[in-house]
Amino acid sequence: MASATGPVLECKGISKFFPGAIALDAVDLALYPGEVHALLGENGAGKSTLIKCLTGAYRRDSGKILLEGEEVSPQSTQDSQKLGIGTVYQEVNLLPNLSIAENLFLGRQPMRHGFISQRRMNSMAKDLLAEFGLDVNPAELLSGYSVAVQQVVAIARAVELSGKVLILDEPTASLDRDEVELLFSVIEKLKARGLAIVFITHFLDQVFEISDRATILRNGRLIATRRLAETTQTEVITLMLGRQLEHRIQDRAPSEAGDTLIELRNFAKRGVIDPFNLTVRKGEVVGLAGLLGSGRTETANLIFGAVQADQGEALFEGRKIGLRNPREAVAHRIALCPEDRKxxxxxxxxxxxxxxxxxxxxxxxxxxxxxxxxxxxxxxxxxxxxxxxxxxxxxxxxxxxxxxxxxxxxxxxxxxxPSFLILDEPTRGIDVGAHAEIIALIERLREDGMALLVASSELEELVAYSTRVIVLRDRRHVTELKGDEITTSNIITAIADEPLAEAV
Ligand SMILES: Nc1ncnc2c1ncn2[C@@H]1O[C@H](COP(=O)(O)OP(=O)(O)OP(=O)(O)O)[C@@H](O)[C@H]1O
Ligand SMILES: [Mg+2]
Structure with missing residues (x-):
């Protein structure tokens, strides 16, 4: 056994080869009890692969894993969970059409006379989630709850049996600020219990907020492990990219929008989004800002016909069109790049x-x-x-x-x-370097005369590329900001404020 101050889990020289790619090249990682350890790197750096080798989801080509000083070799996620290593993968695998309790105990339901005891399962689920500060009805379908709640259910499922190591692969990618708070409070509780927590994310602010140390990978190699109190974001980014981030977000170029491309009048769907008017001209980027659930994605889907409007009319280059389904939208060279890639x-x-x-x-x-x-x-x-x-x-x-x-x-x-490109959260799950590239790409497309509508929760980015910003709250378009009005603080004020002026 290792001493109380030794690492709970150690990876030594882990390598993984895929045809045509060295995903991991002799990577070391040490996790100590009671620490939050961030695992950082560009897209494709090897973060998820390292986790999968560690849990046995992938077979490693070489290297050792030591748990409390003893060599272990889990062959599957279930195996590693039995050893005390719980994992929530990047692609959360819960079943939305089962109840919360069923999701928690799937495959290990409490039995009674050969039957699953629903009552017992529900009460166990209730107690378990209460420990995480969650007050929900475990008999209800998982799909009725927010992504944050689902995420906490996935975590509860992962740590319930284990209690030594918890691995979270991009758990906050689709959470809003309040939901991140909920998740972080759960992480703090587990940390206090002495778990070692691995936190993978592209949000560096969150890394610095909650993590004690960070390990940085680049092209499958271990670059550095740093104590976060002793480093800066700039250093971390430089280590991740192997160079300094050149493109800083630039000042917004002056807008020289062309003719109106698309015009929506009184567009709405009952219970989904209140009536709104929207005009987008060629060479314009209209940003959509608002909290999760404020109607950003709904607005995008409605325009693309993925969700059918029940009132209003649409004009494309001055002519009336239907926009009843995506096929019609695509025929007018309207494109929607959705939020949920999976x-x-x-x-x-x-x-x-x-x-x-x-x-x-x-x-x-x-x-x-x-x-x-x-x-x-x-x-x-x-x-x-x-x-x-x-x-x-x-x-x-x-x-x-x-x-x-x-x-x-x-x-x-x-x-x-496309003539009109709708992007819903275009930089979700994308690393810092690629962020800058996508922002530059949006700029370039706009300069080439494309009309764009971009929904994003990243306010600095919206400010960087939008020529207008529409703010949504509670499924209503509440404010429009133009020119110099487009600042993060104005957007935040509009998101948070009591009802402003009239809807746009
Ligand atoms: N099963 C596989 N077969 C072939 N190549 C794979 C496989 N799994 C991963 N890779 C490759 O290994 C490399 C590392 O991928 P990995 O998913 O670990 O990256 P990541 O750091 O998690 O990136 P991201 O931030 O985008 O999630 C990538 O080049 C990927 O294409
Ligand atoms: Mg990954």
Whole structure:
């Protein structure tokens, strides 16, 4: 056994090779009881792979794992959970149509005379979640609760049996500020109990807020482990990228918008979003700001026809159009790059190449396949332009790192050469370097005369690229900011304020 001050878990020289890629090259990691340890690096750096090797979800090619000083070799996530290593993966695997209690105890339900005892399960679930400060009805469907609650359920499931190490792969990617607070309070409680917690994220502010130490990976190699009290964000970014971040967010270029491209009048869907008017001109980026659930995504979906409006009219280049479904939107070269890449976006088993040309092929019709050379040329051009890291265009897209999947999805819609591009959270799960590239890309598309609508929870970014910002609250468009009015503090005021002036 290790002494009380020794690491609870150690990885020594972990390597993992994939055809065409060295995902991990002799990486070391030591976790101490009661510490939050951030695992950082660019998209594709090897963070998720390290976690999967550690838990046995992937077979490592070399290296050792020591738990409290003894060598262990878990063969699966269940195995490592039995050893006390709980994991919540980047792709949360809960079942929305089961109850909270069922999700917590799936596969290990308390039995009574050969039957699952619902009552006992519900009361155990209630007690367990109360420990995390969550007061919910465990008999209700998981899908009825917010992503944050679902996240806490996933954590409770992961630590319930274990209690030595908890690994969280991008747990806050789709949480708003209050929900992050809830999650952080759970992390603090577990830390106080002496768990070692691994926290993977691209939000560096959050890293500095909650973590004690950070390990930085680059191209599958261990670059450094740092005590966060003794370092700065700039140093961490430089270690991640291997260079300094060049593009700082620039001042907004003056807007020289062209003709009106799309105009929505009195558009609405009862119970989803209140009536709004919206005009977007060519060469304009309209930002959508608001808390999670304020109606940003709903606005985007309504315009794309993914959700059907029940009132209002739409004009495209001055002519009335239906916008009743995505097919109609695509026919007018309207594109929507959705927020949730897993459920609305990628087709995991298709190759990266096929995923990139999917929308273009669909618009052209499946009976007229795009010529092979053209497909290759397009896919290669976008992989280069967006710096998508992959071993080959033939690999199934599910094998790309999370952030690289997000970029491939963006490529799919750019390949359709849209006249109007709607982006919902375009930088979610994307690393700092790629953030800067996507912001620059939005700028470039706007200068080329595209009309864009971008929903984002990253206010600095909205301020950087938007020529107008619409603020939403409680499913209403409440304020519009233009020109010099577009500042983060004005946006925050509008998000938080009591009802402002009249709706736009
Ligand atoms: N099963 C697999 N087959 C082939 N290559 C893989 C597989 N799993 C991961 N890779 C590759 O290994 C590298 C590391 O990927 P990993 O998912 O660990 O990155 P990450 O640091 O978690 O990135 P992100 O921040 O985007 O989630 C990537 O180049 C990825 O394409
Ligand atoms: Mg990952």
């Amino acid at each position: 459920s609305d976006g990628i087709v995991g088993d298709l190759s990266v190449r096929e995923n990139i040309i999917l929308a273009l092929q669909a618009r052209q019709g499946w009976h007229r396949p795009l010529p092979k050379a053209k497909v290759n040329e397009l896919a290669e051009a976008y992989v280069k332009a967006l710096d998508i890291r992959l071993a080959s265009l033939d690999m199934p897209i599910r094998l790309l790192s999370g952030g690289n999947q997000q970029k491939a999805l963006l490529a799919r819609w750019l390949a359709t050469n």
